[in-house]
Amino acid sequence: MAHLNMVFVRLSSSYFFYFALLGLISPFLAIFLDGKGFNSRQVGEILAIITATKIIAPSVWAILADKTGKPLLIIRLGAFLAILSFSVLFWVNHYWPIIFSLALFTLFWTAILPQLEVHTLNSIRHSNKIYARVRLWGSLGFIALAIIAGEVMSAFGYQTFTHIGVVILVGLFCSTLMLTSGKEASSTKKKLNENDAILSKLTDRRFISFFIAGLLLQVSFAPYYGFFALFLRDLHYSGLTIGLIIALGVVAEVVAFIYMGSLFKRFTLNSLLVFSLAITGVRWILIPEVADSVLWLCIIQLSHAASFAIYHSASMQFISTHFSKTQQSRGQGFYLGGVYGIGGAVGAYVTGILWLDGLGTSNTFVMAGLSALLGAIIMIFSKKKSSSIFS
Structure with missing residues (x-):
């Protein structure tokens, strides 16, 4: 029991710092660039370019992790190099140097999460209940930084973005040094069969439907991740209020993670995925209509429990079930690289074009809403075609 508690603490701290950094970058990178x-088009282009690094990078790192059998080395190397590349932002101010710094940072940062997910699932023996509780510490990290960074940047200026980021990255690197290899992780190299049929898993109709739906979800998230804080700032919300509104969504996410074990017992994976996509679509369409009301914004933010927590947990369960043990890193890398890389890059670029420095807010969020709803429709039809993986 003491060993299990120690494993839980070590894993939770890594998730805390990883998603704390996301709590800084996701809401406030656009404010930093602003x-x-x-302008909004340049911000969209920068976000698209750095997000595009996620298309290839996770798969490359995953292949290295599988072939070396040392996923923890990949995690630590990624964290260390992420510190160095992010620190370059202290000295650059122009378009291409900033793109280079952020793209390099993203290249290394993306090495961490797929391997951390695999390491976590192996360490807790694929327990949905324990995974959800470990993962919620990532949500707590996001909440803490969304609130703190919003207030700090409001009080001391956008330049503090870089200082905060470096501090978090150092914490992340230190937390990865505490992680320990289990027997399963250490023997990955021995188990890896170069001829295992991962290609057939990637071309499976069920996986393709799942992949496209996830990609559409990430396209839909682009206005929220890239411009939502900037949108609220332009509506004259304070930095603290912006942070609290964003954090409220993650609080709902935490609650959902706590109860994911019960949801998995009562509903199929397909039902959870369709529900999450549909709720997300409605969420984006409503945001520009109620943005002047703090109360309505807060109510809508509660749907983040479905948009992220339920969908993420269900998708991780799908990948864990769909791929064999020796394919987990590559499966995670392909999914995260394709969905978050392609979906995020396309979404960011389109959002930058549609946003028009705030004049195209409504059209942008409608685009996002329709994207998520299309993903829900695809998952509904995938259930009709084949139900075994989703039952």
């Missing part, structure tokens, strides 16, 4: 003098 402070540098870039």
